[in-house]
Amino acid sequence: MKRLMERWGRFLVGLPPYAWLTVFFLIPFLTVMKISLSEARMGVPPYLPLVEWAEDGTIALHAGLANFTTLLGDPLYVLAYLNSLRIAAIATTCCLLLGYPAAYAIARAPSAWRQPLLMMVALPFWTSFLIRVYAWIGILKPEGLLNGVLLWLGVIDEPLQIMETDLAVLIGMVYSYLPFMVLPLFANLEKMDLSLLEAAADLGCRPFRAFLAVTLPLSLPGIVAGSMLVFIPAVGEFVIPDLLGGPDTLMIGKVLWAEFFDNRDWPVASAVAVAMLLVLVVPVMVFQPFQKDRGEGAA
């Protein structure tokens, strides 16, 4: 009896998050998937039902992959996907290159300093994301802060056109997502056993080689975790390309927005969303077992 209670107790504790995810993620996702298989029409809702009762009592199923073939056939979508992946990959790489040294420095700082330094990394979260991205317009625009400083320093003769380019989108992404890279990396680097580095030095290894041979491979789980936390939202990012990017900045988040709200073509928009999920699930599937293996190895 007691064991049964225990088992049920464990089950009940785990239930709320799963129930939450079922109601607010799985069911909406299935709805989106359903819409992606239907056909667009004028009216409310702006798509045809999948299942219809015909007058003679038969059930008619109107499901098709037409929307997906549209995605594949139109270079706009394919290019948008590729460009999103490209920008997200560059942003992730930049975050890693900036975030790793930062996380390393925080993890090796005197313990009294670590919490304040971490706070500083997390501090931007206290301000609205939208406002922070908006602020970048003020910095990057032709008559903005950055150009002003560069002109004053004499580095450039005329303002650089950074706003409304992929570069502006990248800057915005790296800025916004850097904490998501730093925090998991810090968590990983902080728990590393420093006697391993002493052992490496003791065995004749110079500090930089010891970093490459010991610290870097042991921090791989942190690198993977941080990269996924940056890469996945960056691919589908809408706000940053919308505010900082130009009309030529082709990203899947913007395409999705345009299909839903400008074209009101819900089925194609849903297909775009489903396809994006597939594009993102694949790298996660690839990295997941790898991360697990590393985690065990480091234990």
Next chain:
Amino acid sequence: MDRCQDGALASMATAPKKPAFSPWTDPAAVPLIRFEGITKRFGDFVAVDGVDLAIHKGEFFSLLGASGCGKTTLLRMLAGFETPTEGRILIDGVDVSAVPPFERPVNMMFQSYALFPHMSVEQNVAFGLKQDGLPKDRIAAKVREVLDLVQMGKFARRKPHQLSGGQRQRVALARCLAKEPKVLLLDEPLAALDKKLREQTQLELVNIQDRVGITFVMVTHDQGEAMTMSSRIGVMNSGQIQQVGTPVDIYEFPGSRFVADFIGAANMFEGTVRKADGQRVVVACPELGRDLDVLHAGAVMAGAPVTVMIRPEKMSVGRERPTEGLNWAQGVIADIVYLGDVSIYHVRLVSGHVVQVLQTNLRHTGDLRLIWEDEVFLAWNSANAVVLTQ
């Protein structure tokens, strides 16, 4: 002192390991390692305080002391992880005080073993050899050789987390041995092992050291371990070396009250010197209610306050008053610690001072067995007491 240590001492007394090996007694011998006036301060805290120490080639030297006595700091300075605040360290005549750890001819076996978790056993062992830029086939041969030496050849492809504590310890040792260092440093090498494995590994480590001929310097807080394994022991307290000597020296002829008390069990009697002629010392001892007669060649002045130390096993206890010998005392049995092979009797003297006496239980049973509140007499030989002046 716990049971295993007595056993260790006994085996040492009957079969000395290396009777001829005592380079420290040879004034012409040049030590391999020399600490010269080494002091290490961390802020206001003095971890190591003016240590002078010489360790010879082929020694198994132990730094013994309670935690916080500075022994690990001293070892880490030898490895190069800490820089001395004052003084210098010479290895093979070369001042290494400013040499970084990756250029020193020493290797350290860490207390946590510090095996690289992402590398297999053989990669761990090969790591140090790769840093030296040895050719691949030489590395492979050396790795196989040292893994066989520590009987870990079968586990070459395992990862550290797939090994038991004892196996990890062997791999850590092999990783150091592969580098053939001039000095191998061991930081509490057996602390992470359980008791049985620890005792077995003690002798194995000594055997391996014998075979490879590398100088070992070990840090330990376990006196049994130090006694069993070392050629010499340096007893440390609050950053200073209290005494350096062979296990027998340290136990039988401690140089200070601290060492006498720290190593093994000791009965201490405070007194004043009544007579001293360079061979014998007579000490007036109120705790004993009598004079103590001790064979002591050192110079002591009449009237000086001294402590006389007698080990519990150097005394005998019985109901009869001893008929010969100058040293005896009368008391009552206050406590008996029966340990099977031996019993420890706590005898309360008339002055209230309690003395520990260790007696081997030679018979199964007997009328002679002492019980609580028995009136007993203690006796000991003048040669078995030690006069301590500091």
